[in-house]
Amino acid sequence: MKALVINRSPARFLTARILKDRLTDKAIESGPLNLKDVDPPKAPTNEWVRVRPLLSGICGSDIATVFFQSSRYFEALTSLPFTPGHEIVGERLDRPGERVVVEPALTCAIRGLAPCRFCASGQTQLCESTTIGDLKEGIQLGYCASTGGGWSNEFIAHERALHSVPEDLSLEDAVMVEPLACAIHVSLRPTHQQGHLAIIGAGTVGLSTLAASTTLGDYDSITVVAKHPLQRELAKRLGATTVLYPEDLLGAARRLHASQRVGHYVSNGYDIVIDAVGSSSSIESAIAAVRPGGEVIVAGMPPRQSLDLAPLWHREVQLKGAYAYGEEDLTPAVAQRIGLTIPTGQRPRTFAIALHLAGRLQLGQLVTHRYRLGEYVPALRKAYHGGREDAIKVVFDLTKRKSVHDG
Ligand SMILES: [Zn+2]
Ligand SMILES: [Zn+2]
Numbered sequence: 001m002k003a004l005v006i007n008r009s010p011a012r013f014l015t016a017r018i019l020k021d022r023l024t025d026k027a028i029e030s031g032p033l034n035l036k037d038v039d040p041p042k043a044p045t046n047e048w049v050r051v052r053p054l055l056s057g058i059c060g061s062d063i064a065t066v067f068f069q070s071s072r073y074f075e076a077l078t079s080l081p082f083t084p085g086h087e088i089v090g091e092r093l094d095r096p097g098e099r100v101v102v103e104p105a106l107t108c109a110i111r112g113l114a115p116c117r118f119c120a121s122g123q124t125q126l127c128e129s130t131t132i133g134d135l136k137e138g139i140q141l142g143y144c145a146s147t148g149g150g151w152s153n154e155f156i157a158h159e160r161a162l163h164s165v166p167e168d169l170s171l172e173d174a175v176m177v178e179p180l181a182c183a184i185h186v187s188l189r190p191t192h193q194q195g196h197l198a199i200i201g202a203g204t205v206g207l208s209t210l211a212a213s214t215t216l217g218d219y220d221s222i223t224v225v226a227k228h229p230l231q232r233e234l235a236k237r238l239g240a241t242t243v244l245y246p247e248d249l250l251g252a253a254r255r256l257h258a259s260q261r262v263g264h265y266v267s268n269g270y271d272i273v274i275d276a277v278g279s280s281s282s283i284e285s286a287i288a289a290v291r292p293g294g295e296v297i298v299a300g301m302p303p304r305q306s307l308d309l310a311p312l313w314h315r316e317v318q319l320k321g322a323y324a325y326g327e328e329d330l331t332p333a334v335a336q337r338i339g340l341t342i343p344t345g346q347r348p349r350t351f352a353i354a355l356h357l358a359g360r361l362q363l364g365q366l367v368t369h370r371y372r373l374g375e376y377v378p379a380l381r382k383a384y385h386g387g388r389e390d391a392i393k394v395v396f397d398l399t400k401r402k403s404v405h406d407g
Helices: 010-018 025-029 060-066 072-077 171-175 177-187 204-216 229-237 246-256 280-289 310-314 332-338 350-361 373-389
Strands: 002-006 033-037 048-057 088-092 099-102 155-158 162-164 194-200 218-225 242-244 270-275 290-298 318-321 367-371 393-397
Touching: 002 373, 025 373, 033 373, 048 099, 048 171, 048 367, 060 373, 088 171, 099 171, 099 177, 171 177, 171 350, 171 393, 177 204, 177 350, 194 204, 194 246, 194 280, 204 218, 204 229, 204 270, 204 332, 204 350, 218 246, 229 242, 242 246, 246 280, 270 280, 280 290, 280 310, 332 350, 367 373, 373 393
Parallel strands: 194 218, 194 270, 218 242, 270 290, 290 318, 367 393
Antiparallel strands: 002 033, 048 088, 048 155, 048 393, 088 099, 099 162
């Protein structure tokens, strides 16, 4: 079968790194990712199911990994060679025609282990065991040599990781369930989802978080910082109160409470700022625009970088990471508002909330470009350039549809 495979070759990584600023097709071809004929992955136990991907998204973290922009922290949490792809809608090979989305986290239950303390408390995103058990190292399917990933014609997934796709959900809405689950988790990370919220960045993470925050939060206003025309249009369509260019954020923060500008900061500002870019400048902008005592949520995978943390210290700003999904604390009022029934004493899984909201939010509208597996060079180039080239979510189309270039 065909699969895109990453195998570490320092020289290849280096080439990709040097050339990353002017990303030519040649740079991608000489990078660490190649299309190969490989054997399908073997199931470690009979609880594993073979799945054929139909659509498989390219995530920002995939791009960072392919182009060696990700933090070295991540290296120990993957195993080589691996096939990327963790945003997947596919078809079970043991039940032809049954469409599934994959919850890709490779946590204790999936690895055949007794739950660690975090899995036991429902915080599976904090699992301690993503490097041991039945599988090789890997935080998720799509970063693990044992499972394969979505950028291929076949991979394996644990039975527990598969969720049936409702009949009336489009493939595009279904492939966005995983990013939506991430966005739901991000939107529920602030201690209170109230007051004035700003979201910096309007790629998939920023726009999905906007959609989740309008639905789950109770904000007075939601401001989105977006650079590019399609991002700005989608931010308005998905319910942003205000859409700003990056240079206008601080002024808008100041006007919220008629506060003072103090150097690069304002004396009061947004209650919560979500950083959906993950660069040092976006995180510094977030810290500058948040009110003293406010919360900054880091939603995208940041690379290694340097930050001025003096204002964080002085203004008692909380900086919180938000990774993946697990279980969520939904108040009964919010659960009722979105029509989600939660059995007494239970907390809903983030994925269950995402599946529940997927049809309503229709994030399939963020899928702007589709490519065949063999077209991975233009696909990665498009995903790398993102909003600059009017791309939001780029996906591999592994269906047998004749034409995929309709997005
Ligand atoms: Zn992702
Ligand atoms: Zn665990």
